[in-house]
Amino acid sequence: MVSIDKAAIIWSVLIVFVAVEITLFGNASETAHHDGKIDPIIPDNLKEQISHISKIHFQTDKEVYNTGDIIMISGYVDRILYDTPITIVLANPLEDIVTIAQVTVDDDKTFVEYFKIGGSLWVQNGIYTATVRYGEKNIAETNFMFLSDLDPDDLL
Structure with missing residues (x-):
């Protein structure tokens, strides 16, 4: 046994x-x-x-813009991803990119960027989309209205 x-x-x-x-x-x-x-x-x-996760919080300074206005996009992140810029993309109602910028997050976890409205890409009236990307998986969006000062015959 x-x-x-x-x-x-x-x-x-x-x-x-x-x-x-x-x-x-x-x-x-x-x-x-x-x-x-x-x-x-x-x-x-x-x-x-x-290590790649940091929630993005941001806003535009107004809800409606016209030709010649300046859009201020400001916000903050929950945590800093070092050596990683924020990418801001503004797209028109047809989903065409009208401008793009890369912004550095400040030490206090905030960021701000300014975009002057004007030029040949800013002719479509309607709802535009601001997309903010921070790293690979951190994406946030908001919308704003753009009303062109162009003659209606010159609009798309």
Whole structure:
């Protein structure tokens, strides 16, 4: 008859469980304690994905613009993605790009950019879209109205 040491089996199962947990969820020593609360452990395989996430909040300074106006787009991000500019694209109602700019996020997590309305691409009256992209996966949009000062015969 084979003698089974129950304590040895329990310790073996526990060691395997801890090894699997550390492999899946990272080193348990990364857990920090603050004010009696335990911070969640972020698995190493998710840290790379999380490092590219920063929610964008932005707005235009007005809802309706005319030829010659200046559009101010300002906003902030939840966290700074270093060496990553914000890209702002303005598109007309036909989804044609009328202007594009890259902006640096300031140390206080804010950004601002100005666009002067005018030129051959700003002739279509209607709802324009401002799209702000920060990194690969962080995109936000808003709309504004553009009313051209051109003669109606000169409009598309």
